[in-house]
Amino acid sequence: MKKLLNIITVIAFTALLNSCFEDKGNYDYDDPEVITITGFESSYTAVQGVDYLNITPTVTSNKPGAQFEYYYAIYETNVQGYAPVLDTIQRSGKDLINYPVTRKAMTYGFIFMAKNKTTGYTGFASSTLNVVTKFNDGWYILKNVGNVTDLDLFDNTGKLLVKDVLLTINGKQLKGKADAISFASNYSVYDPGTGRFVNTKTIFPVSDADAKAVVLTTAKIEKDFDQMFYDVITEPYSPTRFFATFQGIWTINQGQLYSIYTMSSNAGRFGAASPIDASYTPYHLSKYTINHTYYGPLGFDEISSTFLVCPYGGGQLVATKDATPSDMSVKNSNTTMLYMGSRGTANSYAFAVMKSKTNPSVKFITKIEGFTTSSNPTLKFTNDTLSTSDPAYSASMYTMNQTMDVLYFVSNNHIYRKNVASKGASSVQLPFDPTAGESVSFIKHYQSYSTYLTDNLFVVGTEAGGKYKVRMFVINTVGDLASSTPVKTFEGTGRAGDVLLVFPNLSNNNFPVTY
C-alpha cells in the first residue's frame, strides 16, 4: 500500500511541476470606462423601399480624450438551424444619414457600437429594426365570392388598401368558401439569397376546400395546399385552421393531424399524419383545438368522442386522463363537439359546447381544466346543461371572449352573450342586431394587444346582397358591447369568413388561435 502511495506521490509531484506556468499579468485597477449612448431609439420601423433611416446619436465617455470609431450593424432575430450573421451597414461615421431601407421585410436586431480607440473599450446600444411593407400592417378579411376565396386588406381606419390580394399578387385564389385565417411566425420558407430555409412570418388563408401558405410581407403564395406535405394529399381537401406555437405548426386535413416540428431546420412541409394508436385505428379530429404555449394543442376525436393532445413533430396522438371528480370522461364520452374555444393565450381552462349522442336532445357547456399541466394532462370537466329554451341551445356559431368567461353565439341571426363562469346564467342579446336582410357569417373576439389594438373588440361579419360588412365593437367590463355603434367597419364584395390583424412585431402568441 505504501509503495503504491509513493508511486502516486511521485507522479502527482511530477505533474504538479509540469502544470506550472508563468503568470504574465493583465490587471488594470482603474475605474471601468462607461460609454454612454443616447439618441439611438429602442425600435425603428421603416417601409421597405420607401423610408430612409436618419439617426444622430450622442456618445460620451467618462474617460478624458476619448476618440471614437462607430459601427452600425443588423442581424436576423428569427432564425432556426443556423447562427445569424452580424452585418455591418456603416462604419464611417457617427450619424447614419439617408440610409435607404431596402432589406428583406422582417424584424432585425439593430446595433450601434462606439469604440474608444484610446482605451479599446466599446459601448453598445441595441434596438430593433422593423422593415415593413403594406402587406404586414393592417386587417385582412378572408372572404369568398361564390365558391372562390381571397383576402382583402384594410388599414386601421377601414380604408381598403388591396382588394383580392391573392389574385392581385399571385394570379390565383382558393377554391371553396372562406373559413379561417391563421398566422405563424416560424413557418420555414426557402430563401434563394442565402440558400437556406428561414423562419418567415406567414399567413394561412383556409377555405372549406383549400388552404395556402402566404408570405406575410410580400403576399406571395409560398406553397399551395398539396405542396405543404411530404404525404401525397389528394382532393377533396378539407383543411382546418393552422395553429402554431414556438415549437410546432399543426393543421388537420380530412380529420387527420399533421405537424411540423419548428425547433429544428425544416422545409415547411408537414410530416406523416399522426396515428391515434399503434394499430392505426381510424379517427377524425374536430376542427376545434385549444393551443397552449408549451404543450401540444388539445383536440377531440369525433369518432371515439375522446380528448387527445396533438404531439410535436409527428408521432402518436397522446391520451389524456380523467380527473376525479369530473362531469365527463376524457374518452368514449359518446358526445359530439359543437364548439371548443380558447379562453385566452395564458389561461389554464377553456370551454366547449357538446351534444350527447346517447340523447341528442341534451346539449351542455363544459369547462375544461388541466390541459396546461403536462404533455399528457389530467382533464376535469364541469358541465352545465342547456335548457331547450336557452337561445344557446339552438345556436349556429360560437366564439369565446378571450379576457372573461363569456361565450358569444348566434341564434336565429341574433347575437347573444352568456356568462359561463358559473352554471345557469341567462343568455343576453347584444344591443347590435344585423339589419334586415343581413345574415351573420362569423363572430370573433379580439383581445387588446399593446399599441396595435387598444380595446377588446367583438367582431361581427354579415352578408347581404353579395356584400360583406365586418363591424368591430368595443366590449365593456361585463362582455357586452360598450355601444351598438361599431368603432370600425370594413366593407367589400362577397361573404366574410374571418379577420386577422397583422403588424410588424406580430408573433405566434399575441392572440390565441381559436374559432
Next chain:
Amino acid sequence: MKKLKYIPILAAAFVILSCNNDDYLTYGVDSRIQFGPAPKYLYSTSYQSVDTLKAYTFVYENASVVQDTVFFDIYTMGRVSDQDRPFKLKQVQVEGVDNCVAGVHYKAFDDPTVIKHYVIKAGDTHESIPIVFLRDASLKQKIYTLKIEVEANEYFGLGETATLWRKVNVADRLIKPNSWTTSVETYYLGKYSYVKHSWMVAQTGFRWDDEFLAPIVASYAEISYWKAKFKELLAKYNSNPNNPNVPLTDENGVLVSF
C-alpha cells in the same frame, strides 16, 4: 539504492507528459496525392470522410447494362504543375469479405480504357476519378468489396494516411446504402435487412439507394416523415392476412420494425 526504482516511474511520467500531436502534412513544395470529399465539401470538417465507403448495385438497371461507374474525388498537395501528372491506384485485399477481382468485377487500373482517366490535368489540383464496375453474374449472389489505395510514383508522394484509401461494396442485388448509418438505424429506420429493404422499395416505388437516401437523412424533418410513414405502411401491411410473409419477417427471422 532502493530509491533508484522510482527513477523509471519518474521517467515514465515525464514521457507521458511530453507527448504532443504529430504535425500535419503542410502544403509545401512536395507534390502529394490523397482522396477527399466532393469539392463543395472540401473545407467542411464534418464531410471529410463522407465518401470513404460507397455502395453500388446494378439491381435497378436494365439487363442491357453490363458496366457502370462509381466516382471518387482525388486531390493534390504542393505546387500546381504545367503538365499532366499521372497517378497510380492499387487494390488492397480486405480480410473477411469477398474481394473484387480485376477484370471480373471491375476494370483493372492499368486497363487502357480507364488508365487515361487517372491523371491530374496540367494546372489542376483535383480530379473526379472513375472506377468502372462490371456486371458479373456472381454479383447476384454476393456483395463484393473493392478497396483501393493511391500509390506513390514519380509525380506524387503520399498524402495524409487517413485519406489514402476508398472502398466500394458492389452487388447486383439490393445492398445496404451507406447513408443507412448507425445513427439512422438507431433513431429512424431500424436494423437493416434485405427483406426490409425490398419491402421499402416495393411499398414506395422509390430506389432506396444512397442517391435517394442521403438527402433524406440530411433532413431531420424528412427522415422523421419516412419513419412515421413506414410505421403506418407496415401496420397496414401486417393487418392484411392476404399479404405474403405476414407479419413481415426478415431473412434472420426477426420481425421487421421501424
